[in-house]
Amino acid sequence: MSERIGVGVVGLGFIGPFHIDAVRRLGYAEVVAVCGSSEAKGRQAAERLAVARGYGDWRALVDDPEVQVVHVCTPNDTHYPIARAALLAGKHVVCEKPLAMDSRQSAELVALARERGRVNAVAFTYLGYPLVKEARAMVARGDLGEVQLVHGGYLQDWLLFPTDYNWRVEAELSGASRAIADIGTHWFTLVEYVTGLRVRRVMARLKTFLPTRQRPRGGALAFQRVEGVETEEVPVTTEDCGMLWLELANGALATGLISQVSAGRKCMLNIEVNGSQGSVFWNQEQPDQCWIGRRDRPNQILFRDPNRLAPTARWAARLPIGHPEGWPDALRACFEPAYRQIREGAPMAGTDYPDFSVGHRAMRFVEAVLQSHAEERWVVLAD
Ligand SMILES: NC(=O)c1ccc[n+]([C@@H]2O[C@H](COP(=O)([O-])OP(=O)(O)OC[C@H]3O[C@@H](n4cnc5c(N)ncnc54)[C@H](O)[C@@H]3O)[C@@H](O)[C@H]2O)c1
Numbered sequence: 001m002s003e004r005i006g007v008g009v010v011g012l013g014f015i016g017p018f019h020i021d022a023v024r025r026l027g028y029a030e031v032v033a034v035c036g037s038s039e040a041k042g043r044q045a046a047e048r049l050a051v052a053r054g055y056g057d058w059r060a061l062v063d064d065p066e067v068q069v070v071h072v073c074t075p076n077d078t079h080y081p082i083a084r085a086a087l088l089a090g091k092h093v094v095c096e097k098p099l100a101m102d103s104r105q106s107a108e109l110v111a112l113a114r115e116r117g118r119v120n121a122v123a124f125t126y127l128g129y130p131l132v133k134e135a136r137a138m139v140a141r142g143d144l145g146e147v148q149l150v151h152g153g154y155l156q157d158w159l160l161f162p163t164d165y166n167w168r169v170e171a172e173l174s175g176a177s178r179a180i181a182d183i184g185t186h187w188f189t190l191v192e193y194v195t196g197l198r199v200r201r202v203m204a205r206l207k208t209f210l211p212t213r214q215r216p217r218g219g220a221l222a223f224q225r226v227e228g229v230e231t232e233e234v235p236v237t238t239e240d241c242g243m244l245w246l247e248l249a250n251g252a253l254a255t256g257l258i259s260q261v262s263a264g265r266k267c268m269l270n271i272e273v274n275g276s277q278g279s280v281f282w283n284q285e286q287p288d289q290c291w292i293g294r295r296d297r298p299n300q301i302l303f304r305d306p307n308r309l310a311p312t313a314r315w316a317a318r319l320p321i322g323h324p325e326g327w328p329d330a331l332r333a334c335f336e337p338a339y340r341q342i343r344e345g346a347p348m349a350g351t352d353y354p355d356f357s358v359g360h361r362a363m364r365f366v367e368a369v370l371q372s373h374a375e376e377r378w379v380v381l382a383d
Pocket residue numbers: 010011012013014015016035036037038056057058073074075076078096097098123124125167182220221222
């Protein structure tokens with residue numbers, strides 16, 4: 001139990017270094033290896049990040065005997081082969097979302113993780129926020145009455161212009177869906193997590209406003225603005241945005257707008273739940289507070305004060321209120337219970353984390369959205 005858990009991180013672009021930071025802040029895990037897209041990049045990153053070994057081939061990291069947990073932080077097309085190989089090698093896996101390119105792959109990963117008895121988590125970061133957990137506790141306690149309506153979405157603007165480019169635009173690397181798979185899955189998991197209700201069926205309309213984009217010849221990192229470089233025009237088949245209607249298991253209705261082309265909106269992920277007795281609203285751009293709405297008494301703003309939170313939310317908050325917490329804290333809290341499970345055989349009582357079955361469910365959702373759009377009808381979300 002006092003031994004450190006050895007961790008390997010594959011993919012060192014935008015999100016990989018945040019996984020390293022989050023793992024280090026657990027206190028009992030050590031990043032012993034990283035892997036970049038070439039030997040030189042792996043080595044340089046290991047040096048820069050003070051990690052013992054840097055690889056250029058993820059197979060070498062998976063085979064490293066000191067690596068007990070593999071974090072998959074690469075583009076979407078590589079999640080399945082890396083996660084699969086890691087599980088087969090007996091490693092625990094923390095994988096970025098979306099878990100795979102389709103639900104056949106994600107189902108296989110769920111089954112393999114179960115068969116091998118390995119801890120598995122998907123980085124649905126926003127589920128790690130204390131006030132998201134508090135909203136879930138409010139619904140579960142019945143504070144809001146019966147859930148009737150849910151609304152919100154996820155709006156960004158970083159892919160608004162034809163010159164905005166990233167591997168996410170390429171279906172071979174990202175998957176058949178872009179906006180829905182990339183950020184819509186965050187909103188979907190938030191809806192099911194906060195309400196505690198499964199989505200029964202889906203109706204969706206998708207739109208690609210930019211059927212071609214300018215690809216920089218040297219490539220572009222996520223959220224990086226590349227200017228003054230040579231580009232080539234390439235066709236784009238994936239959606240820039242989509243509107244969603246959902247029907248939940250209890251008959252409640254939900255509506256969400258998902259967009260990567262909404263000027264001025266950066267990471268506006270929000271959810272409002274309207275119950276028969278009250279409402280709750282949370283927006284990840286102001287994650288330390290949520291709004292509680294009432295008909296028969298004054299509305300409230302609830303701050304992330306650990307002393308005021310349910311036990312299932314309190315553990316995720318590290319700082320007293322007044323010291324803001326944010327996205328890197330949520331990422332840590334998202335997979336911390338998985339690490340407790342690796343360390344102690346079970347997650348701490350009252351904690352939870354999104355495992356591969358949540359990732360698989362999100363893949364089913366993406367496919368249901370694509371099917372609904374193509375066939376212009378409601379599609380039942382299979383388990
Ligand atoms: N949970 C979240 O909130 C969140 C946020 C951002 C990204 N993501 C997910 O993280 C993943 C990575 O996204 P990103 O924004 O960091 O992209 P990115 O392009 O910034 O970084 C990806 C990195 O992986 C490297 N890479 C590609 N193929 C590789 C291989 N075979 N071996 C080793 N390295 C390889 C690239 O060179 C690049 O450095 C995506 O699946 C994305 O959906 C999740």
